[in-house]
Amino acid sequence: MESPQKLRFQGNENLQRMMAGAMLRKVKSRSSKKQRHFKLLEDCATVGYQSSWTRKSNSSFSVCDVEAVREGHQSEVLQSLANEFAPECCFTLVFRGRQGNLDLVAETAEEAASWVHGLRALIENMESMDNREKLDQWICDWFVKADKNKDGRMNFKEVRQLLKMMNIDMNEQHALLLFKAADKSQSDSLEAEEFVVFYKMLTERKEILALFQEYSSDGKKLSVCDLEDFLRDEQLEGDTSQQHAIELIERYEPSEMAKKGQAMSVDGFLMYLCSPEGSIFNTEHRGLYQDMSQPLCHYFISSSHNTYLLEDQLKGPSSVEAYIQALKRGCRCVEVDCWDGPNGEPIVYHGYTLTSKILFKDVIASVASYAFKVSEYPVIISLENHCSVEQQEVMAKHLSSILGDSLLKSTVDGRVPTELPSPEDLKGKILIKGKKIGGIEDNVDAAQESLAGEVSDEDEAAEMDKDSSPAEETKQKDKKSKLCKELSDLVVYCKSVHFGGFQKSRETGKPYEMSSLSESKARKYIKDTGTEFVQHNSRQLTRVYPGGIRTDSSNYCPQDMWNVGCQIVALNFQTAGTEMDLNDGLFNRNNSCGYILKPEFLRQYDSAFDPDKPQDSRSYAPQRLIIKVVSGQQLPKVNKKEGSIVDPLVRIEIYGVPQDQSKQETKHIDNNGFNPIWDETLLFTIHTPELALVRFVVEDHDTATKNDFIGQYTLPFTSIVQGYRHIHLLSKDGTCIAPSSLFVHIRITDLA
Structure with a gap:
């Protein structure tokens, strides 16, 4: 069976070279540089490679998992080997999610170019496929996996194995019936086209067919009027016009004959429901739809904590790649912990731990390169400055020379601000958050100034969180740090100050002053003086970060801080889980620009x-939110053990103000991850819709142990559209696991 990828690239010289295979060095470190044979497989969608010197062990990766291909010395490992390998022979594969990069070195520049250009063409083609082509590619992938003897046919034994692989425990007699019905050639095996017929019988969506027939005038097709009725009555698209229905038929109907008759078949109906227009997420919220001209403190800002870390905070590796990944994920506030390094060059790492060290100038270079690839709105560099005055001067020089015109060095209008500028005012600018000598109002001539009692925000908060003795606290407060004028002058709108309480903030606080609070301190203020916290955050920026006890880089729930308007709620982006799902859910709207009004x-x-x-x-x-969980489609297997099938359940979680926090779940379906039907309705009351996030979680039920995670999708309550909708599930890493989805029906009503 020819895959869509292969059909599009017949005759492509780069792909022919890739399919012939090549010896490439797989480089992991200065001491690990092993030659492996890499080859593009026949489906033009998978790269296989020998994974050990014995040549008996093989691995592979899917092209759709590759996010980008970087040429030359664009990784820390390849940079460290710059004298050994020419840049034109080197390239790096960047994978989606949290999978590590793959550094490769070809024997010749020509070979490297073939792989770089070939992979980029394949990635671009994958991304440009429509839903039907993606589905065809998926079917092709299953055919290739199931065809164990590679003869282009599948016998019934291979089909049974395929059903297990596809996460369905089908009655053998029923499976044989479908097999014989698809075997038109009566050869006791399925050829490629027969396999497609078998697949369509296997994946018949009875719930979609019933819905289709409910609105079809003749039970065979949807006329323009039928489709209008469905869009108005079920999807609640009140302004639906005849023209809109005709456009949907043109866009999603696969049959040219049906298109000519201005009708939609059940296949076209399914394609529409699985499209972005049939998604639960409001398509209008995908683009930039919010007012970006309000003061910076009026926005939630996607923010990272200990951005340099790839793993835990005690001995994990530090890497500029972590900054690249955070910025590509829409992060607009990154943290840089700076310490004195050898040879007069400041370094970045988690102080007093065994985490590896990287150069400050390399971090700033990575920020300069990736700051505005995803969003044009401002990036804040949060400096945790532990350096001597001498190395602070080096930091200031690096910031100015590397960031150039993008570095904000003065107020946008040359005046002392009465309020913060807007994201629109600061487009393309990088702001420095840190200590500052005096204020914007002051004309400070001194080259250095002692900052009595002022220490790093996080050091101070960490100290206060401990059960310190009075003597220890006095010693901590008596610390003095020196700050060089050159670095101080680069701090404009984000001056770090100790938080002295809401009354002091009201009386003497400046709009450009901001405080950092540990999660425990923030929670105390939320509990004791929630309304005052809200008022404070309407005037000034507040940054919240994980407590010092989170040495495993775990995260706190950011929702509590968003509820009182904290803007910079910093999370460990390197750690997957519910907390990062919520962060992604909040910031995935408004063009994923990292700012939410x-x-x-x-x-x-x-x-x-x-x-x-x-x-x-x-x-x-x-x-009131009413969700009918109808069905699931092609859920991924959790346990790779042969013969294992998932028992899926759906849990819906509401995050928001305390009264809105709730969870409900469906029953589990035994042995069916392929097309489970729940048909269960769950009801929720949402007291503050503007702050609520809704998280759909699918798990594999287990009576003896904790349920295994299968997939999730999180979005703001205000971005939900009503009607029959598909929810396209994401992995634990936040990457798409197509074609896995849920099919639901949504109704939202006002409560008197």
Whole structure:
């Protein structure tokens, strides 16, 4: 069976060289540089390679898992070997999610160019495929996997193995019936086209067919009027026009004959429901739709903690790759912990630990290269400065020379600000957050100044979180740090100050001053003085970061901090889990630009909003969320053990103000991850819709142990569209696991 990828690239010289195979060096470190044979497989979608010197052990990766191909010495490992390998022979494969990069060295520049250009062409083609082509590619992949003897046919034994691989425990008699029906040649085996017929019978969506027939006038097709009725009555698209229905038929109907008759078949109906227009996520929210001209403190800002780390905070590796990945994920505030390094060059690492060290100038170079690839809105570099004055001067020089015109060195209008500028005002600019001598108002001539009692925000908070003795606290407060003027002058709108309470902030706080709070301190303020915290965050920026006890780089729940309007809620981007799902869910709208406008009640200086008492708010407008979980499709296997099938259940979790926090789940379906049907309805009351996030989680039920994670999808409540919708599931790393999905029906109503 010819895959869509292969059909498009017949005659491509680069791919022919890749399919012939090549010896490439797989480089892991200065001491690990092993030659392996790499080859593009027949499906033009998979690269296989020999994974050990015995040649008996083989590995592979899918082209769709490769996010980018970088030429030359564009990784730390290849940079360290620059004298050994010519840049034109080197390239790096960057994988989606948290999978490590693959550094490769070809024997010749020509060979490297063939692999670089060939892989880029394959990636571009994968990304440009429509839903039907992606599905065809997926079917082809299964055919190749199931055809064990590679004869281009599948006997019934291979088909049974295929069903297990596809996560379905089908009755053998029923499977044989479908097999014989598809075996038109009566050869007791399925050829490629017969396999497609078998697959279509196997994947018949009975719930979609029933819905289709409910709205079809003749039970065979949807006329333009039928489709209009469906869009108006079920999808609640009140402004649906005849023209819109015709456009959907043109876009999704595969049959030319049906298109000519302005009708939609059940296949076209399914294609529409599986498309972005049939997604639960409001398509209007994918682009930049929010007002970007308000003060910086009126936005939630996607923020990373200990950005340099790839793993834990005690002995994990530090890497510029971590900055690249965070920025590519839409992060707009990165953290840099700076310490004195050898040869007068500042270094970045987690102080007093065994984490590896990287050069400050390399970190800044990576920020300069990737700051605005995903978003044009400002990036904040949060400096944790532990350096001597001499190395601070080096830091200032690197910041100025490497960042150039993108580095913000003065206020946008040359005046002392009465409020912070907007993301729009700061487009393409990089801001430095750190200590500053005096304020913007002051004309400071001294080259150096002692900052009595001022230490690193995080050092101070970590110290106060401990059960310190009075003597120890006095010693800590007596610390003095020296700050060089050159570095101080680069801090404009993000001056780090010790937080002295909400009253002091109201009386003397400047809009360009900001404080960093540990999660425990932030929670205390939320509990004791939630409304005052909201008011403070309407005027000034607040940064919250994980407590010092999280040495495993785990995360706290960011929702509590968002509820009071904290803008820079820093998370360990390197750690997958619910907390990063929430972060992705919040920031995946508004063109994923890293800035989300806060609800109006969190932007008002005189706001009386209290997350614990949303019903007292002037804007209180609770809503009811009704979700019917209909079915699931092609859920991935959790246990790779042969013969294992998942028993899936769906849990829906609501995150928001305390009254909105809730979870409900469906029953589990035994032995069916392929096309489980739940048909269960779950109801939720949402007291503060503007702050609520909805997380759909699919798990493999287990009575003896903890359920295994299968997939999830998280989005803001206000980005949900009603009607029959598909939810395309994401992996633990936040990457797509197509074609895995849930099919649901959504209704949202106002509560009196």
